[in-house]
Amino acid sequence: MGRAVINHLTALQSVPLSKLGWSDFFEDQREPDEAVFAPMRIAAIHRSRLTALSEVGSVELTLAAPADAGDLTVGDWVLVDPVTQTLHRRLGRRTVMERRTEGSRTLQAAAANVDTLFIVTSCNADFNPARLERYLALANQGGTAPVILLTKADTTDDLGAYQRQASQLQRGLDVVTVNPRLPAAADMLAPWCGSGRTVALVGSSGVGKSTLVNTLVGAGEGPAQQTGGIREHDAKGRHTTTSRSLHAIAGGGWVIDTPGMRTLHLSGAAEGIETLFAEIVELAPLCRYRDCTHAHEPGCAVSIAISEGKIEPERLVRWRKLFDENRDNTPTSVGPRGRQRASR
Numbered sequence: 001m002g003r004a005v006i007n008h009l010t011a012l013q014s015v016p017l018s019k020l021g022w023s024d025f026f027e028d029q030r031e032p033d034e035a036v037f038a039p040m041r042i043a044a045i046h047r048s049r050l051t052a053l054s055e056v057g058s059v060e061l062t063l064a065a066p067a068d069a070g071d072l073t074v075g076d077w078v079l080v081d082p083v084t085q086t087l088h089r090r091l092g093r094r095t096v097m098e099r100r101t102e103g104s105r106t107l108q109a110a111a112a113n114v115d116t117l118f119i120v121t122s123c124n125a126d127f128n129p130a131r132l133e134r135y136l137a138l139a140n141q142g143g144t145a146p147v148i149l150l151t152k153a154d155t156t157d158d159l160g161a162y163q164r165q166a167s168q169l170q171r172g173l174d175v176v177t178v179n180p181r182l183p184a185a186a187d188m189l190a191p192w193c194g195s196g197r198t199v200a201l202v203g204s205s206g207v208g209k210s211t212l213v214n215t216l217v218g219a220g221e222g223p224a225q226q227t228g229g230i231r232e233h234d235a236k237g238r239h240t241t242t243s244r245s246l247h248a249i250a251g252g253g254w255v256i257d258t259p260g261m262r263t264l265h266l267s268g269a270a271e272g273i274e275t276l277f278a279e280i281v282e283l284a285p286l287c288r289y290r291d292c293t294h295a296h297e298p299g300c301a302v303s304i305a306i307s308e309g310k311i312e313p314e315r316l317v318r319w320r321k322l323f324d325e326n327r328d329n330t331p332t333s334v335g336p337r338g339r340q341r342a343s344r
């Protein structure tokens, strides 16, 4: 990795690494001759410039080659040589949110070392089970625990319907209704935050992610993130946030804000999809045929469950769409754990 120059050092009182999310998982990756390097956590990436958090505060690093940033994402841990000011290397990720970039088969890391993924949706036209399922598969695949956050409950007369629909998206899923503009939101999300923990916010533009970041960060030197209104007629946001960034939560822990995504394509997410649709996947071995597609075969346990009202027909349709898309987007050589195409 290229040379990194420490441009600017905002000296705060020293922060223990554990508060930044450092743990044995990262410590164990340090070779004996790497003890001289300072561990730092990536807080923001702007082309060839990085903001990193270190034991001595926030550090601005400049990369010699902008291409070096390609391997890094917000939340990553890196080792920096404090003398030569060289970015030594990135440490392996404990969890990673990876998505497929438009028109390509390569995966892009959207955030790393996140404990909990808050999937944010408004109780309005933005609410879309198929899209929420994509985020859930992404969280499951990356080792990040998903939680659904319902916002703008003040704009619906039927909050219960949204809550019910959301909690049926995945077995055991936590669903929390929050108003991102009220300080009470921080208390409601406290069980997932706290010292050393990292949460990330994902969801469409305009659902209130940055508003929530500002509430979690608390009243300090003004809002941490810019926020923007939504269009009246279709509740769509204006893509106010354009890059990812890590912020300190007042009550402890860290929150990553992300830009609203228009589309989320999955690739290499077979296991995440299995976890998401466990109630369907678990029935497959009970079907008469081993290669049952649960479409028209006799003795299909999934079709029986649907006819008995135990599984929504639309849920099966969405599972098939996601399964097929993921299979078509996943080169078999880099498929999950080298497995060949999974059977249904």
Ligand SMILES: Nc1nc2c(ncn2[C@@H]2O[C@H](COP(=O)(O)OP(=O)(O)OP(=O)(O)O)[C@@H](O)[C@H]2O)c(=O)[nH]1
Residues within 6 Å of the ligand: 151, 152, 153, 154, 155, 178, 179, 180, 181, 204, 205, 206, 207, 208, 209, 210, 211, 212, 226, 227, 228, 229, 230, 237, 238, 239, 240, 241, 242, 258, 259, 260, 261
């Ligand atoms: N009525 C209502 N408005 C809310 C609520 N939460 C957020 N908003 C408003 O929704 C608008 C969009 O909020 P942002 O925080 O900018 O949304 P975002 O998810 O960060 O959007 P992008 O950065 O574009 O991805 C702002 O005007 C907020 O004040 C809520 O619970 N109720």
Ligand SMILES: [Mg+2]
Residues within 6 Å of the ligand: 209, 210, 211, 226, 227, 240, 241, 257, 258, 259, 260
């Ligand atoms: Mg935003």
Ligand SMILES: [Zn+2]
Residues within 6 Å of the ligand: 284, 287, 288, 292, 293, 294, 295, 297, 299, 300, 301, 302, 303
């Ligand atoms: Zn079947």
